[in-house]
Amino acid sequence: MRSSVVVLEMPFAELRYATTGCSLTLHHTEKPEHEDICEYRPYSCPCPGASCKWQGSLEAVMSHLMHAHKSITTLQGEDIVFLATDINLPGAVDWVMMQSCFGHHFMLVLEKQEKYEGHQQFFAIVLLIGTRKQAENFAYRLELNGNRRRLTWEATPRSIHDGVAAAIMNSDCLVFDTAIAHLFADNGNLGINVTISTCCQ
Amino acid sequence: MRSSVVVLEMPFAELRYATTGCSLTLHHTEKPEHEDICEYRPYSCPCPGASCKWQGSLEAVMSHLMHAHKSITTLQGEDIVFLATDINLPGAVDWVMMQSCFGHHFMLVLEKQEKYEGHQQFFAIVLLIGTRKQAENFAYRLELNGNRRRLTWEATPRSIHDGVAAAIMNSDCLVFDTAIAHLFADNGNLGINVTISTCCQ
Numbered sequence: 001m002r003s004s005v006v007v008l009e010m011p012f013a014e015l016r017y018a019t020t021g022c023s024l025t026l027h028h029t030e031k032p033e034h035e036d037i038c039e040y041r042p043y044s045c046p047c048p049g050a051s052c053k054w055q056g057s058l059e060a061v062m063s064h065l066m067h068a069h070k071s072i073t074t075l076q077g078e079d080i081v082f083l084a085t086d087i088n089l090p091g092a093v094d095w096v097m098m099q100s101c102f103g104h105h106f107m108l109v110l111e112k113q114e115k116y117e118g119h120q121q122f123f124a125i126v127l128l129i130g131t132r133k134q135a136e137n138f139a140y141r142l143e144l145n146g147n148r149r150r151l152t153w154e155a156t157p158r159s160i161h162d163g164v165a166a167a168i169m170n171s172d173c174l175v176f177d178t179a180i181a182h183l184f185a186d187n188g189n190l191g192i193n194v195t196i197s198t199c200c201q
Numbered sequence: 202m203r204s205s206v207v208v209l210e211m212p213f214a215e216l217r218y219a220t221t222g223c224s225l226t227l228h229h230t231e232k233p234e235h236e237d238i239c240e241y242r243p244y245s246c247p248c249p250g251a252s253c254k255w256q257g258s259l260e261a262v263m264s265h266l267m268h269a270h271k272s273i274t275t276l277q278g279e280d281i282v283f284l285a286t287d288i289n290l291p292g293a294v295d296w297v298m299m300q301s302c303f304g305h306h307f308m309l310v311l312e313k314q315e316k317y318e319g320h321q322q323f324f325a326i327v328l329l330i331g332t333r334k335q336a337e338n339f340a341y342r343l344e345l346n347g348n349r350r351r352l353t354w355e356a357t358p359r360s361i362h363d364g365v366a367a368a369i370m371n372s373d374c375l376v377f378d379t380a381i382a383h384l385f386a387d388n389g390n391l392g393i394n395v396t397i398s399t400c401c402q
Contacts, residue, residue, distance in 0.1 A: 119317040139349075148340075149373075152353040171380040172350075179372040 046160035074098040125173035132159040143193040247361035275299040326374035
């Protein structure tokens, strides 16, 4: 829930998330920018698309997903296959599943959208149901494989606090177009190998 | 050199490259399609862009490159770094270098172009100075690495007989946009790790 602290138009103002733990004091011009990344701001529902308006604490995210988004499949293990079916469906489409390993839950998202007009692209990414700091302890690998070709993307998972939109905007994820998708797809279904590991840094 | 066989408009016609070795007899409707892939057709200069009109035999390609395209660097070894400088140069740009290993010459091409209007992309690929059949004995890996991210593309080299245009059209190569290029670039220069291996198939 959003805290109800009144935002005062003073040079130095208390922050919107002060009641949930943030103790910074910033000049009011710095405030909007800080609030976008403040670790004390509430978590939004990590499901892609803006349809679910739920907000709450990190601890409540998993129970929200289990109750409000029952259709999301969970697979156990650090090395799984994320099977996206019917990738030829027209328009913007999201495929979502959960992967559970190392005592954490990860959300796998494949999003098909037209970032540039007339050029449909796929964006695949792994998010940690956790803070950005926790996410830095992990690495993930997404791999498309087949027909004597392999495309691999390795990176640090995003925290669901940061969400997928910025990563897609910056192409900071596995990006491929429909021609590549068809190179690797089998009968309209695309298997993405997902491996999560702990990070030695 | 193109052979000078006259193409007769008969149902079954001798093929354009009959004098250079092709002995197929095809219905005339199949001819243009076959000629595009006929292994006996002459080799064109493999340099990207249409500026060099040279054609000749496979055996003559390397000496053509060494005499007419002296500026192309060659590196020895199966594992090298292809450094593309000034990737922010505007417009369509090609970076080309040669890699020599396993007794063969490979051409590395990075091409920046606007396949979709307003969306600049990079396409990287490895070609063998050799036939398609020879190319099938090798595999290549292109890798962008840095900032806790890695993007890898592994495939069979293309023969210079097939060229890069079709591969780029079909995204059958390493494809990335300017945002990804900037994630991996250092001061406007992009290092691509290139590894060539022999194939066990």
